[in-house]
Amino acid sequence: MGGIIQSSIVRKVAMALSGLFLVFFLLQHFSINLASVFSEDAFNAASHFMGTNPVVQFILQPILIFGVVFHFVMGFVLEARNRGARLVKYAQYNGAANASWMSRNMIFSGLAVLAFLGLHFYDFWIPEMVHKYVKFAPEDATRYYAETVEKFHSPVRTILYVISFVFLALHLLHGFASSFQSVGVNNKYSTNIQKFAKAFAVVIPVGFIFIALFHHFNH
Amino acid sequence: MKLLLKIWRQKDASDKGQMVDYPIDGVEEDMSFLEMLDVLNESLINKGEEPVVFDHDCREGICGMCSLQINGEPHGPDRKVTTCQLHMRMFNDGDTITIEPFRANAFPVVKDLMVDRSAFDRIQHAGGYISVNTSGNTIDANAIPVNKDNADDAFNAATCIGCGACVAACKNASAMLFTSAKVSQYALLPQGKVEAVDRVKAMVAQMDAEGFGNCTNTGACEIECPKGISLENIARMNREYLSASVLG
Numbered sequence: 001m002g003g004i005i006q007s008s009i010v011r012k013v014a015m016a017l018s019g020l021f022l023v024f025f026l027l028q029h030f031s032i033n034l035a036s037v038f039s040e041d042a043f044n045a046a047s048h049f050m051g052t053n054p055v056v057q058f059i060l061q062p063i064l065i066f067g068v069v070f071h072f073v074m075g076f077v078l079e080a081r082n083r084g085a086r087l088v089k090y091a092q093y094n095g096a097a098n099a100s101w102m103s104r105n106m107i108f109s110g111l112a113v114l115a116f117l118g119l120h121f122y123d124f125w126i127p128e129m130v131h132k133y134v135k136f137a138p139e140d141a142t143r144y145y146a147e148t149v150e151k152f153h154s155p156v157r158t159i160l161y162v163i164s165f166v167f168l169a170l171h172l173l174h175g176f177a178s179s180f181q182s183v184g185v186n187n188k189y190s191t192n193i194q195k196f197a198k199a200f201a202v203v204i205p206v207g208f209i210f211i212a213l214f215h216h217f218n219h
Numbered sequence: 220m221k222l223l224l225k226i227w228r229q230k231d232a233s234d235k236g237q238m239v240d241y242p243i244d245g246v247e248e249d250m251s252f253l254e255m256l257d258v259l260n261e262s263l264i265n266k267g268e269e270p271v272v273f274d275h276d277c278r279e280g281i282c283g284m285c286s287l288q289i290n291g292e293p294h295g296p297d298r299k300v301t302t303c304q305l306h307m308r309m310f311n312d313g314d315t316i317t318i319e320p321f322r323a324n325a326f327p328v329v330k331d332l333m334v335d336r337s338a339f340d341r342i343q344h345a346g347g348y349i350s351v352n353t354s355g356n357t358i359d360a361n362a363i364p365v366n367k368d369n370a371d372d373a374f375n376a377a378t379c380i381g382c383g384a385c386v387a388a389c390k391n392a393s394a395m396l397f398t399s400a401k402v403s404q405y406a407l408l409p410q411g412k413v414e415a416v417d418r419v420k421a422m423v424a425q426m427d428a429e430g431f432g433n434c435t436n437t438g439a440c441e442i443e444c445p446k447g448i449s450l451e452n453i454a455r456m457n458r459e460y461l462s463a464s465v466l467g
Contacts (some may be wrong), residue, residue, distance in 0.1 A: 006379055006427070007424070007427060007460070008393075008395075008423070008427050008433045008434070009423055009424060009456070009457055010428070010435055010460075010461075010464070011433065011459045012435075012457070012460050013457065013461060030221070039449075043414060058460070060393060071278075078433050078435070079255040081432060081433060082390070082391035082392075082393075082432040082435070083391075083431075084324075084435055085323060085324055085325070085391055085392040085430060085431055085432030086322050086323050086324060086391075086392040087324055088322055088328075089322070090291065090319055090322050091225070091227075091238055091317060091319060092288075092290060092317040092319070093291045093390075094290060094291030094292050095291075095439070096295070097291065097292050097391060097442075098292065098388055098437075098438070098439040098442035098443050099438055099439040099442070100437070100438075103435065103436065103437035103438065104437055108437065114265060114427070146435060174436070174437075178435070178436040181453070181454050181457075182435045182436065182455040183457065183461075184454045184455070184461065185451075186450060186454035186456065186460070187451055196380030205425035213449070
């Protein structure tokens with residue numbers, strides 16, 4: 001069993017599956033955020049459900065945190081091994097001749113997303129945990145919309161959000177499509193999956209950027 | 220054609236090595252890259268200097284012996300050619316050309332531009348074969364029906380010449396394209412399916428033991444492969460490996 005866990009292919013598949021899980025989470029997060037553009041009540045209702053439902057809070061949330069931590073840690077572990085596989089570097093290495101910038105710089109786009117997660121946790125997740133599980137503040141099902149919109153008053157924070165989602169798009173442009181290759185889906189029938197993954201990688205981050213700008217300019 | 224060659228010189232495996240400049244004149248556009256190096260070596264020998272050591276054999280693009288990282292790309296800037304099939308018309312008069320050995324811990328430099336690619340042999344030995352009784356009652360392979368798509372894919376995988384350009388191109392020095400081609404050429408055919416489970420596990424284990432990096436699907440290997448081996452083979456190897464590991 002130890003041999004299998006050490007295997008380069010199992011690690012690569014684990015990276016892909018955790019990435020696919022995070023992509024699914026991203027879609028769910030986007031759907032709720034998008035509701036804030038159309039309806040304050042709908043956004044509050046969805047946020048209240050996610051913030052108070054015990055299955056979401058005590059089962060899905062820990063799984064999500066594990067998925068995030070696993071994806072980042074495994075990313076660093078693989079990067080370290082990969083860099084170590086060529087200790088004497090080329091004097092000239094023309095990486096752009098045969099591979100996209102996104103595919104060659106996943107560690108940097110990933111680090112940018114990790115930095116964004118730090119800001120995002122500082123903005124939303126930590127205050128939310130303190131509100132619910134430290135202060136045990138009374139539950140108010142209508143507070144979420146105002147709290148969210150307030151964060152986008154700051155132009156600096158809004159710009160940071162926009163830049164972060166550009167990096168997320170760059171990360172997904174390689175990562176989402178690549179995860180299908182890793183789990184073995186690549187043949188003459190799978191070209192539409194690749195197209196879908198590339199479109200998703202652009203549309204969802206652009207959607208998040210739109211939501212941030214919408215609240216910044218409308219409130 | 221007048222060129223400035225920047226060539227990696229290294230006395231032996233323990234030497235640190237360095238890039239050395241060699242101006243060269245009178246290079247013809249129709250020369251192959253290796254013929255250009257032959258001209259350089261002749262002039263070095265005439266001057267009493269040590270010629271540059273590089274691998275070569277058939278010079279027809281089929282043996283996989285020639286290597287060289289040329290201007291940052293394995294086998295140079297042309298596509299689907301080995302270095303022996305790369306012609307000097309791909310370069311311009313006055314160019315500076317950087318020539319290095321294929322770099323990977325698993326491909327240690329023997330001398331100058333020659334590297335030891337026996338790691339590939341050991342991966343092949345780990346499972347890249349079929350066990351058949353050749354005592355006189357062997358069944359003719361043509362007597363077994365094979366799906367045309369599978370036959371084509373197996374043939375294409377088998378065109379891998381094991382040159383190592385995939386490893387040299389990969390930013391992670393991964394050998395997955397080579398290994399997957401060797402796994403695929405058997406896995407797709409009835410004769411190879413019998414030992415498919417043991418084969419993929421043994422070849423991947425050997426690949427990892429040799430110290431190659433992990434594949435991150437950049438696709439550089441496929442672009443630089445002189446035989447155009449497809450990334451589909453890596454996806455197939457991943458499927459084969461997972462199925463072999465989970466189902467046995």
